[in-house]
Amino acid sequence: MEKVQEKVIIAHDLVKKFGTFVANDNLNFEVYAGEIFGFLGANGAGKTTTIRILSGLSKPTSGEVKVAGFDAYHQTEQIKKNIGYMCQKFSLYEDLTVKENIVLYGGIYGMSRTLISERLRELLEKLHFEEYENRMISDLPLGLRQKLAFSVAILHNPKIVFLDEPTGGVDPITRRQFWESIYETASRGITVFVTTHYMDEAEYCDRISIMSDGKIVALDTPAELKKQYNSKSIDEVFIKIARPATQGSPPLGGLGGRN
Amino acid sequence: MVQAIEATGIFKSFGSTKALEDISFSVNESEIFGFIGPDGSGKTTLFRTITTLLLPDKGRMKVLGMDVIKDYKELRKNIGYMPGRFSLYQDLSVEENLNFYATVFGTTVEENYDLISDIYSHIEPFKKRLTGKLSGGMKQKLALSCALIHKPRLLVLDEPTTGVDAVSRSEFWDMLGKLRQYNITIIVSTPYMDEAIRCDRVGLIQNGKILSIDTPQKIKEGFSRKLFTVKASEKYKLILSLRKNPGILTAYPFGDSIHVTLADESADRTLLNYLKNDGIDDAVIQEAEAGIEDRFLELMEIE
Numbered sequence: 001m002e003k004v005q006e007k008v009i010i011a012h013d014l015v016k017k018f019g020t021f022v023a024n025d026n027l028n029f030e031v032y033a034g035e036i037f038g039f040l041g042a043n044g045a046g047k048t049t050t051i052r053i054l055s056g057l058s059k060p061t062s063g064e065v066k067v068a069g070f071d072a073y074h075q076t077e078q079i080k081k082n083i084g085y086m087c088q089k090f091s092l093y094e095d096l097t098v099k100e101n102i103v104l105y106g107g108i109y110g111m112s113r114t115l116i117s118e119r120l121r122e123l124l125e126k127l128h129f130e131e132y133e134n135r136m137i138s139d140l141p142l143g144l145r146q147k148l149a150f151s152v153a154i155l156h157n158p159k160i161v162f163l164d165e166p167t168g169g170v171d172p173i174t175r176r177q178f179w180e181s182i183y184e185t186a187s188r189g190i191t192v193f194v195t196t197h198y199m200d201e202a203e204y205c206d207r208i209s210i211m212s213d214g215k216i217v218a219l220d221t222p223a224e225l226k227k228q229y230n231s232k233s234i235d236e237v238f239i240k241i242a243r244p245a246t247q248g249s250p251p252l253g254g255l256g257g258r259n
Numbered sequence: 260m261v262q263a264i265e266a267t268g269i270f271k272s273f274g275s276t277k278a279l280e281d282i283s284f285s286v287n288e289s290e291i292f293g294f295i296g297p298d299g300s301g302k303t304t305l306f307r308t309i310t311t312l313l314l315p316d317k318g319r320m321k322v323l324g325m326d327v328i329k330d331y332k333e334l335r336k337n338i339g340y341m342p343g344r345f346s347l348y349q350d351l352s353v354e355e356n357l358n359f360y361a362t363v364f365g366t367t368v369e370e371n372y373d374l375i376s377d378i379y380s381h382i383e384p385f386k387k388r389l390t391g392k393l394s395g396g397m398k399q400k401l402a403l404s405c406a407l408i409h410k411p412r413l414l415v416l417d418e419p420t421t422g423v424d425a426v427s428r429s430e431f432w433d434m435l436g437k438l439r440q441y442n443i444t445i446i447v448s449t450p451y452m453d454e455a456i457r458c459d460r461v462g463l464i465q466n467g468k469i470l471s472i473d474t475p476q477k478i479k480e481g482f483s484r485k486l487f488t489v490k491a492s493e494k495y496k497l498i499l500s501l502r503k504n505p506g507i508l509t510a511y512p513f514g515d516s517i518h519v520t521l522a523d524e525s526a527d528r529t530l531l532n533y534l535k536n537d538g539i540d541d542a543v544i545q546e547a548e549a550g551i552e553d554r555f556l557e558l559m560e561i562e
Contacts, residue, residue, distance in 0.1 A: 042424040043395045142299055169298035169421070169450045171465060172556045176511045183495035183512070197424045200453060203514025222515055235453065238425045 006033040007066075008159050008191045009054060014063040016049050023049040025214040026063070033159070036182060036192045038202040038222075040234075041211030042242045047195055050211075051162060054193070056080045068159040081110065084153035087164035091149035094138040098129065101137060102152060109156035123151050143174035150181060160191040168198055179204050199235035208234065212242045261288040262321075263413055263444035264309060269318035271304055278304040280467040282318070286446060286460075291435060293458035294448040295551070301467040302448040303343055306417045309446070310340045323412055336364065339411035341402050343418040343448075349391030353382055353401055356390055357408060364409030374441060375404045378434050396427035403434070407443075414438070416447040420454065432457040452552040463555050470558040475551060482549035482557060484508070485524040488516040491534070491542040500537045506530065511556060518553060519544075 009031035016024040023046045031037045041047045052058040054067050056076030065072035068082035092101045099120060106116035124130050127147055137145060146166075153161050166182070167175040182204070186192050194205060202208050202222060209219040218225055218241055222234055229237045264286040271279040279301050286292045294302050307313040309322055311331035320327045325334045347356045357379070361368050372379075382397050382404075390401065399419060406414060416435075420428040432454065435445055447458070455461045455475045463470040463478070471478055489510075491497040497517060501510040506529070508520040521530065527544050534542040 042426050142297075171297035171300070171559065172452070172511075172552050173559055174297075176556075179512045180495075180498060183498065187495045197422065197428075198451070199425050200514060204512065235425055239429055242424070242426055 007031070008033050008068055009037075009193070010064065010066040011050075011054075012064040014050070014053070014065050015061045016046075016053060016058070017061045022214050024053075024060075027216050029209055029216060029219055031160075031191055031193065033191055034186050034189045035207065036186050036194065036205045038205035038208035039193060039195045039211070040199075040202055040208055040238065040242070043197075045211040045242070046214040047211055051193075051195065054079075054160075055083055055085065055162060081156075082159045084156065084158040084161040085164075086149050086153035086161065086166065088146070088166060088168050092137045092145065092152065095136060097134050097136055098124075098140075098148060099133050101148075102155065105152050105155055111156055119155055123155075127151065143170055143177075146170060146174070146178060147181065150178070150185075154185060154190060158190065160193055161185070162193045163195070165196045165198060165201070166194060167201060168196070199233065199238055202234045202238075210238060210242050217241050262286065263288045263290075264320070264322050264446070266309075266320040267318055269305075269308060269320060270316045271301075271308065271313065272316060277467050279308070279315070282467070282469055284462055284469060284472055286444060288444055289439065289442045290459040291439070291445045291447065291457070293455060293461040294446065294464050295450070295452060295455055295461050295555075296448075296464035297450055300464045302464060303417055304467075305464075306340075306415055306446070306448060310338055310415055311335055336409070337412045339406035339409065339414045341406040341414075341416045341419055343421065345398055345402060347390050347398070347402055347405060350389060352387050352389055353393070354386040356401060357405055360405040361408045366409050368408060371408055371410045374410055374438075375407050377437055378407075379404045395423050396430075399423055399427065399431060400434075403431075407438075410441075412443060414443050414445045416445065418448050418450065420449060420451065428454070452550070452555065455551045461551075463551075463558060465555075465559060465562070468562075470555070470562070478551055478554050479549055482554045484520045484557075486547050486549045486553060487519045487521065487527055487530075487544050488513070488547045489519050489530075489534075489542055489544050490516045491539050493539065497534070497539055497542065500534060500539055503537075504530070504533055506533075509556070509560070513552075518547070 007030050011027050011029050014024055014027040027050065039047055053060050053065060053072055056079035059073055067079045070078040096104065102120050103116055106119065124133055132140060167178050182192055194201065196202060205222065207221050209216050225237050229240050231237045231240065262285050267283050269279050269282040282305065296302055304313065308315050308320060308327065311327050311334055314328060322334055323337055327334065351359065357368055378400050382400050393401065420431055438445065458475065460472065460474050461478065462472040471481065489497065498510065498512065501507050501517060501519060506522050506526055508522055510517050510519050531542060531544055
């Protein structure tokens with residue numbers, strides 16, 4: 001890889017406890033600039049807890065954690081300014097237009113008016129979206145919505161963008177266009193941090209980690225993991241090593257997952 | 260062969276949105292039949308029509324030998340339906356939900372316990388827990404138990420594995436496989452192409468139309484061209500380079516490789532040289548077997 005090996009996420013001995021429940025048990029990993037990193041685990045394995053810490057929404061109990069060069073204990077506001085987030089189910093306001101969504105998010109990210117309108121033009125042109133500028137999000141087909149949501153998540157040029165099941169439920173052509181825009185984004189040096197239950201989405205990542213019961217049990221390139229576990233797919237690797245989390249629900253009800 | 264479902268020329272629109280357009284298919288008794296397609300392709304509308312919850316605008320459908328319009332009352336007693344959105348009572352306990360569904364269908368949990376014991380035993384230790392407090396995988400098992408408790412002849416599962424982790428998904432399919440012994444016909448929808456192989460036959464659905472219906476193997480074999488995988492360490496550069504080459508018919512990223520079809524199917528060596536000249540010197544090209552998703556992409560291009 002020719003990528004500059006700048007570390008944008010550092011987690012050393014990351015521990016997060018809720019009372020006596022250890023949600024994250026000594027996690028050690030580093031993620032590089034421009035890397036597409038897959039963060040996998042069964043429901044309840046502790047992924048959401050980690051992502052909340054990495055996005056400055058929750059503080060670790062102990063360990064060294066740095067995101068975009070900022071400390072996860074004391075610099076959570078700076079962390080938030082340097083990350084983007086997109087989940088498949090909700091990212092844009094359906095009853096606002098394309099333009100209104102962009103202006104709203106630009107404002108939230110603290111961008112200047114000039115910069116917002118500059119980015120708005122760029123974006124509409126790049127996505128061939130000019131005709132949609134004043135259309136409500138609810139009128140857009142799912143594929144376009146998803147492309148726009150991704151562009152909005154990186155509107156402020158963050159160091160890291162978190163994607164939750166980015167291509168779940170879209171048609172196979174749209175999925176591939178979406179992955180191409182993820183590759184393009186990573187090639188510009190933005191780190192793409194993907195969580196997913198879709199094991200074939202994991203196959204697109206540069207490296208993946210698999211969490212089980214609060215611990216990282218595997219971390220490597222997809223090819224290396226398949227070799228190591230003598231498996232044809234990441235799905236097979238996952239089923240071999242990611243034992244479902246203990247059936248008791250964690251103390252904070254509804255950590256992650258849907259329904 | 261006895262047909263569990265026979266649909267001919269089904270249309271359904273919502274305003275100007277054509278949700279189903281001329282859908283015809285049949286499902287054999289006791290088979291596991293999968294509808295595979297993205298969100299918005301019409302899977303849920305189709306399932307609501309099968310379960311008599313929506314009336315088709317046009318077309319005929321017989322389910323278990325009964326007409327979905329005329330015989331809906333009798334038909335409903337014989338269908339177990341697990342909707343896509345979790346719809347059990349979250350403020351009832353696990354046990355209360357199961358009893359409730361049994362009672363609604365005029366039966367008891369004891370009477371049909373055999374049928375669900377394999378599935379329900381996983382959650383039985385938590386039977387006093389409120390349903391809203393269950394994990395995703397447990398909710399899914401309870402919903403399946405409730406859909407089965409009246410011993411339906413047809414089980415209709417709308418995206419039962421969406422949002423569920425890979426381990427639970429795999430277990431879920433194992434459970435469905437075990438239900439075969441009870442001669443229950445199962446139709447199931449999923450956006451996950453890799454789940455196709457768990458079905459006896461699948462229908463690929465997109466924009467309210469069925470693109471193809473066959474066994475998973477036959478669908479793969481339907482792929483008409485020679486397929487190559489191309490790998491290189493710099494994927495994005497590789498994609499851009501392939502896109503510039505007029506000899507490439509299609510180039511789609513698939514995990515760690517790009518799936519490529521060539522205008523001249525013997526030109527893979529030429530392609531390697533082309534890539535080398537374009538600054539990609541670690542490319543590896545291999546012939547590969549097409550999967551369901553490759554075929555789905557091909558059918559979408561034809562559409």
